[in-house]
Amino acid sequence: MGKEESPKTTRRKTRSSVLATPPKNVVEETKASSLHPPTLSDLVLGEQGESLSANDLSSVFPGRCSQILELLRLLGLPNSPMLPIFVYGGTSTGKTSIVVETFRHLKHPFVYSSCLTCYSPPILFESVLNQLFLHPKNAANGYSSAKRCESPSDFIHFLREALFSILGNTKGLSGKVTSKRSGKANGNMIYLVGLIFISSASLDTYYSNMGYVEPIPMYLPDYTQDDLQKIFMRNQANKKLFAFFSGTKIVVFFSALIFCLFVVLRPFCRITRRVDELSPAFSPLFTKYCEPITDLNFVPNKETNQRLYNFFCTHIVPALNETFKVSSQKSPEVEVEVKERKGKGGTRKFGDCEVEQLDFHMPTSAKYLLISAFLASRNPATLDSSLFESTGDSSSQKQKRKLSDKSMEQKETTEQELLLNPGSFPKERLLAIFQCITSVGEGPLDEEEQEYGGLGIQDGNDVLMSDVLLLLFSLCSANFIGSTRYRSTVSEDMAFKSFGLHARFFCFPTNR
């Protein structure tokens, strides 16, 4: 938490919904719960008897077994002292889910506040206290909080009051539950989650000698294609689609699922590995794939499988485009104008004319950014060092000599795939390529550049990063670069063209 989120292309479960289903967030406890003094049991997530074993927990979250075991180890036995934990990782890597479900599994009493929605200290403090006092915000109380907290000292004062009240109420300890949704508390230590900082920023961002206890870091890496396959296998197998299949057809169902996942995940994973983005894209595709199979007379064999595959392939690219569609809206201030080269001299907007006829009028830095984006989309990231680093050439030559025919073939296939289907890339990679290609520039500022306010790129180091980011934003707004996931949307012709006279070197895949 505590990070800027990129616009999302699909709807996903919100953090509150993760907490709300099936066990409800303690904040959203029944109104009746606020009528009795809070007990420890009221802070346990999950109904009586509802408990996942550690093994179940790991199988519910494929790819997170080691992190779950580590979290269980760090949390330790009930009431054991622990250091703060810093859980971090990319978007949708399961940070919230595994933390919440682990607490639920352990039946540890806890309150959970999202630092994303509780974006200021008073809001965060009040959210924690509302949960501890079992105070739901609703129309009846005018959506007010249990306590008003202006400062950290107010918070500490009310926190003590709330904790003493809960711990003094022994009903929770004796295991008698006072609320329909609460489970029997395991131990009497109350955990504040949210003060366990969950973020996509690295730990270093928060590290400083400010006197707080340094938290134990726990990193959740992006999922591999294998992990994603397991996640979707699990989720999909539970869905009602499963109801179509019975008896021996179940085997057909699972082999169809495995095959479909394999075919779909490969191109999709090049663009995103986020479960929340992949999930809504995959479900309709799988339904489509299953259409012919749900016919009870269908008997899969080599020939029908091939037909199924051919039929199915036609749906993948449209689904890919649909999922990662970028808005075609152009920002009014950053309209990129193009002029017809031959003749009339009138100006027209990009998209109205043939590329061959166009001449670009945009800052040279923007052209470099455009070409950097193009290169990042069409070249595998593994080639960057050999393509752009000054020392890269010789090593890549050596590597080339060492490559077997098979690996050359594989490399060519990857490059072919990238040409047909440009990949997405992180902003850092784009900026690194931009730095590399602009740092070899030797010419003085061109006229255009001066006209656009002198974003000089004769030396990459002279370009202000803020200017480059501004330009990047403009190119995204003008739809030259996809902004949901950074991805070049221009053709090879267009990329060459944009560079025009400024071409110094290109590193396109050789087999274009």
Ligand SMILES: Nc1ncnc2c1ncn2[C@@H]1O[C@H](COP(=O)(O)OP(=O)(O)OP(=O)(O)O)[C@@H](O)[C@H]1O
């Ligand atoms: N390993 C997994 N197995 C099954 N589902 C998963 C897994 N990881 C994530 N998900 C699903 O992906 C969605 C997002 O997960 P979650 O909110 O826990 O991620 P997050 O890292 O907290 O996201 P954010 O960075 O946005 O805070 C949820 O619907 C969750 O169930």
